[in-house]
Amino acid sequence: MAQAPTLDHAEVVRSTDNNVDWERVAYLIHLSRALDELEETVLVPEKKVLYQFSARGHDLAQILLGLRLSDPRDAACGYYRSRPLLLALGVDPADVLGSSMGRAGGYSDGRDIGVVFNYPNPSGATALPMCGGVGTQYTPAAGWAQALEYRANTLGDVECRDAISVVLGGDASVATNGFWSALTIATTQDLPLLFYIEDNGYGISVPGTFQTPGANIASNLASFANLHILSGDGTKPDEAATLVDEAVQYVRTQRKPALLRLTVPRLQGHSFQDTQGYKSANVIEAEWQRDPLPRLHDHLVPAAMSESQWKAIGERAREAVDVARNEAEGRQVSDPARVTTHVFYDGELQQRGGQWSEGYSAPAPVLEPRPEGTRINMVTAIRRTLDHELAVNDRVLVFGEDVGPKGGVHAVTLGLQDKYGSDRVFDTSLSEEGIIGRAVGMALAGLMPVPEIQFRKYADPATEQINDCGTIRWRTHNRFAAPMVVRIPGGFFKCGDPWHSQTNEVQFVHAPGWKVAVPSNAEDAVGLLRTSLRGNDPVIFFEHRAMLDAAWARRPYPGDDYVLPFGKARxxxxxxxxxxxxxxxxxxxxxxxxxxxxxxxxxxxxxxxxxxxxxxxxxxxxxxxxxxxxxxxxxxxxxxxxxxxxxxxxxxxxxxxxxxxxxxxxxxxxxxxxxxxxxxxxxxxxxxxxxxxx
Missing domain, CATH: 3.40.50.920 (Rossmann fold)
Structure with missing residues (x-):
């Protein structure tokens, strides 16, 4: 059941000094501050960094959180102010600065803004590819959490049994569709997902009262079922450490969602260009009074270290930034001729995401149809293909609105849940952003999700997730990919209307990174669907409503291993x-x-x-x-x-x-x-x- 938010933390007395490496915390916060200072005073004025977002004020609690993500299967999906978390996960400061400067290597090889990060951590928790849109991080994090449960409980992957998913967001992001969709997914499915909300009181210039009533999402969610809620001050070292530890341990041990809201000051503007003219001098002064860095100093000096040790830690961090700057500035701009690579899988396997990166090997393909039995309609052909691929590949999951007991509004998934269970064929809440976003997280976790959007027009709320998914391979320079098959019935049937009879395939053709299939008959539907399910790229698979049961479109089933390559007309x-x-x-x-x-x-x-x-x-x-x-x-x-x-x-x-x-x-x-x-x-x-x- 939900726990009322703890707003007065006088009762928080349990010390976390025994399980926090405070020296490491001190080093990382100094490192984060030194990176901010270098960018603001040198690299931005020299126009070597074009987008800069300071993390001052947010840094202490983020670092405490990052150091708690100790399981190699843990994953965090952050946003543009999450660099301190990355430092705690072990990201090389040279990659941090090189990425900010758009140089070769790093997060994206210069293809994306430096604050839009990713980190396929070889020795710890993964930083999932973040997106530039506010709130877009939530549903992929829910998908990762659901994938952890599926891998642990259905696939028997013991390495996933204690792992968790974490999503970071500012207080303004709690007004987005992504936040509420992920909250619904996590609480209805009991997923190990931690919502970590950094409340600095502003969405750029808009006060938090415009984002949520009373400007306190923890208080507003006090009665939200199946959500453990914690709330407190993210600038007080011991309190923040206690709350972070409690939140992480709850999600890790109980395998249920929690929300941790920490109040923090945003000590600089939203971005470097933001002068904060909308804040009064008194507000700015009050925020600086809550700076967590001097509070950390007072917490550690002299109780845990001497003043000279504290200063030495700061000096060591600044020296590390100087070394990182020299390395980063020594990196070249990526060869422009390479910028067109990695839109699709081009023979070089991505580091993380999709089944191929985890050793999946598809059965030998059959390129010529081997007709079996009588002619079947497209509905039966698609269902039979899904049935076979579910049988031979336990990474395949089929989900969407009404695909379970009802068997889909077009009857394509009829009987599949009875055969494969509700962990592999399942209904979702009514949120297309949630359907596609969760599929992204599942794909990043090594599964092959097959989400269904009931009608073409219904894909519109998921447009942002669809666009972001298609660009993952390209914008991470092949570090990550999220292959999936999105099934969408489109076009007219016996009648039309603006809501159920839309085609507009060109929108997805115009979304880089997506393959688009438009079969006209049952045989082609089988071949293209199987190619998609065994492939290594995201696919939009259109199932034309007028052809699902059309006599002309009926063909004999072409065989269980028949595949049809994309880009081959008939x-x-x-x-x-x-x-x-x-x-x-x-x-x-x-x-x-x-x-x-x-x-x-x-x-x-x-x-x-x-x-x-x-x-x-x-x-x-x-x-x-x-x-x-x-x-x-x-x-x-x-x-x-x-x-x-x-x-x-x-x-x-x-x-x-x-x-x-x-x-x-x-x-x-x-x-x-x-x-x-x-x-x-x-x-x-x-x-x-x-x-x-x-």
């Missing part, structure tokens, strides 16, 4: 006079429209990557090109294909490249209106004849 019909390029539900319509005409109909099957060679070869032979898709015309993916054809095959064309798409409107509801807006067989046939007569 020629549905062959001809000499025109090339039609299409995908999804439009493939059937284009095939029907092409009857009686000499036309190549090309089903792309995947949009990222897409088979440019097949399209250009066909257009070079037919000298005409028509692109048909269900999405709206303006900036639809057909525009990309048209641009490539015009650029690479312009001299081969006997007619302008043409497109036939939905008009620039949402999908109408009434069937007559919907069919009027969709490219119909008659529309496509008329367009074919128009181009053939050009």
């Amino acid at each position: 020629t549905v019909r062959s001809g000499n006079d025109l090339t039609i390029v299409t995908w999804g539900a439009m493939v059937e319509r284009c095939e029907q429209a092409a009857e009686g005409r000499s036309v190549d109909v090309i089903d792309l099957r995947t949009l990222m990557p897409w088979d440019r060679e097949a399209v250009l070869e066909s257009v070079t032979r037919t000298h005409r090109c028509l692109i048909v898709h269900e999405d709206i015309g303006t900036a639809g993916f057909g525009a990309e294909i048209a641009a490539v054809v015009a650029d690479a095959a312009f001299m081969e064309l006997d007619a302008p490249v043409s497109r036939l798409t939905m008009p620039d409107i949402p999908s109408p509801h009434h069937p007559r209106l919907m069919e009027y807006a969709l490219p119909s067989v008659d529309d496509i046939r008329a367009k074919i004849d128009d181009l053939l007569g050009f």
